[in-house]
Amino acid sequence: MPRLFYTPPTYGGHSPKYQLLPFRYTRMDGEELLVNEAGEYQFVPNGVVDQLVRHQLSTTTGLYQTLKAKHFVHDGDSSPLLDILATKIRTKKAFLEQGVTLHIMVLTLRCEHSCQYCQVSRQTADRTTYDMSTASIERSLSFMMRFPGKHLTLEFQGGEPLLAFESLRYAVGVAKELAAKHGKTISFVVCTNLAVSTDHIFRYLRDENIKISTSLDGPAIVHNANRLRSGGSSYDVTIANIRRAREWIGHENVGALMTTSRFSLAYPREIVDEYVAQGFGSIFLRAINPYGFAVKTVERTGYDSSEFLSFYGAALDHIITLNRNGTNLMEVYATLILAKILTPYTTGYVDLQSPTGAGISVLVYNYDGKIYASDESRMLAEMNDQTFRLGNVHEDTYLSMVQSPAFQYLLSASCNEALPGCAECAYQPYCGADPVRHHATQRDAIGHRPTGTFCQKNLGIITDLFRRIRTADPALQRIFFAWIRNKPHGSLISCD
Known part of the structure; x- marks a missing residue:
């Protein structure tokens, strides 16, 4: 043959x-x-x-x-x-095994601040119709228990969630009962500006082991310009309550985030120094998000990617200098990327995941019972764009949610390995997909990557970090690995 x-x-x-x-x-x-x-x-x-x-x-x-x-x-x-x-x-890709582990519950849209860049289109403090009902709380928590992860995080957001403190108490009680029934453990975080906090609230947070994430945009000149509040200096209120919160629940259980506005760009060193002065071990140099009031005030608060990268580079230079001189301060976004470059592990940060973390690692339960793929998806909905509304806790099952057109649209642009502009990029393993932002800014979940702010920001930061890695002396190597391990850099031996 x-x-x-x-x-x-x-x-x-x-x-x-x-x-x-x-x-x-x-x-x-x-x-x-x-x-x-x-x-x-x-x-x-x-x-x-x-x-x-x-x-x-x-x-x-x-x-x-x-x-x-x-x-x-x-x-x-x-x-x-x-x-x-x-x-x-x-x-x-191990994060895919657990399903959704971060569950965000929006207890209210009410807030007594009037921040210029507010991303959620907040409501005034007296409008209680924007509070989550007990029925929606119960249904949201039942939905949350359907996911396979044994350890879940429940994050309370707003508005200002402490304005709905009784709802928070009720949610924590129900969540603990359900977690015990389903053999799960839950960590609790409340995202609050702390302005309406009281000793009664702090005592409860301490007793229930609930951590605090607050907002600090920098020194008084920056914080007061960004985060307006009637009745006086929002900075003074924030600093006083950060100190009170630490006394009640412990220094390590109080974190802070900053948002970079146009006004912030002139103060990179001062913002970093404020975090050092207030005893924080980390700072997250966050760019402004294109949602909510931030869109309406873009002329006053917005900037282009090159301006942010200049700000970020100057701030990172200062942070590294401080570390070299003995001050332990970690920049969170750099640390997330460094962990992806220098270790075999992933991170829990949904914006840098592929497939996207939105809807896969995080879900948001809005005050009205609607389910969104991410906090940004919920912000987009407040701008009358319901593209990423995945369902409603009173009507939908997990199966109907994942089969929804919204979820399918999200998944179609969720893997940067297959996205034009990302598939060929050397930095693809360190980056994410972020279809929600591309839809919000370019009206398409895939978008044109090179002209998108997400790509421009990450391209600039990852390139900067590789240049620093390439020329790093042993001291800088120790600093970077200390950030990844969340340890003082003086405790690590030389990497040379």
Whole structure:
């Protein structure tokens, strides 16, 4: 019987000495940066990529062995290494195993502040019709228990959730009963400006082990300009109540977030110094989000990506200098990205997940019982865009939610591995998809990535961090790994 197929040599000689594994690359400062599917990276001289793809790189060099060990190439001896690569990729995607673990409950839209960049279109403090009912609380918590994760986080938001304090108490009680019934544990966080806090409230938060996340935009000149409040300085109220909260529930249980407005851009060092002065161990240099009142006030509060990156770079320079001089202060966003670059693990930050964290790792239960894919989705709904409303706790099941057109639209743009502009980007393993933001700013969940603020911001920050990694001395290496491990950098041995 004649052979049906000719042998491989018939078609062009012998097989190459090695084969390529999937990787992406970019040029940076006279070198090439290679990044593979698991986020392993390697700087190589210019021209190495061309040698690789032409199979002209000598297999006897140290560089070849390094690229083989880091899963950029494989040969006849690579079978065990391929299993390791699969394990690394699986580890990076481990967040998918738990389903939704962060559940955000919006107890009220009421708030007594009038922040210029408010992203939720808050309501005045007397409009109680914007409070969540007990029936919606119960249904939301029952929905929450359907997810497989054994440890869940319930975050109370608003408006100002402490204006609905009795609703918060009721929700905590029901959540604990349901968690015990379903064999789960729950961590509680309340996001509050602290302005209406009392000793009675603090005592309850302490007794129930509820952590606080508050807002501090910087020194008084910045905080008061950004976060308006009738009756005097919002900064003075915030600082006084941060101190009271720490006395009641412990220093480590009170965190703060800042939002960068146009006014903030002129004060990078002062904002960082304020966090140091108030005894915080971390600062999150957050850009403004394009939702709610922030859209209406964009002329006063907004800025372009290059302006934010200049602010961010100056602030990060100052933070690193402070660390070099003995002050332990971590920048949260840099730490999240560094963890993805320098460790085999993922992070819990939904904006940097692929598939997207929206709807997959986080859900939001609005005051009216509607379910949204993320906090940003809920903010978008307050602007009369219900694109990412996944259902209603009074009407929908988990199955009807995931089968909804909204969820399918979200999933269609959820994996940056398959998005135009992201699929070819060297930084893809360290970034996310963020379809909600692209829909909000470009009216399409995929959008045009290079002109989107999400891409521009992350491209700038990740490039900056790689440059710092490339030239880092042992002291900076210790600082970066201390941030990742959340430890004082003086406690780590030298990395040289």
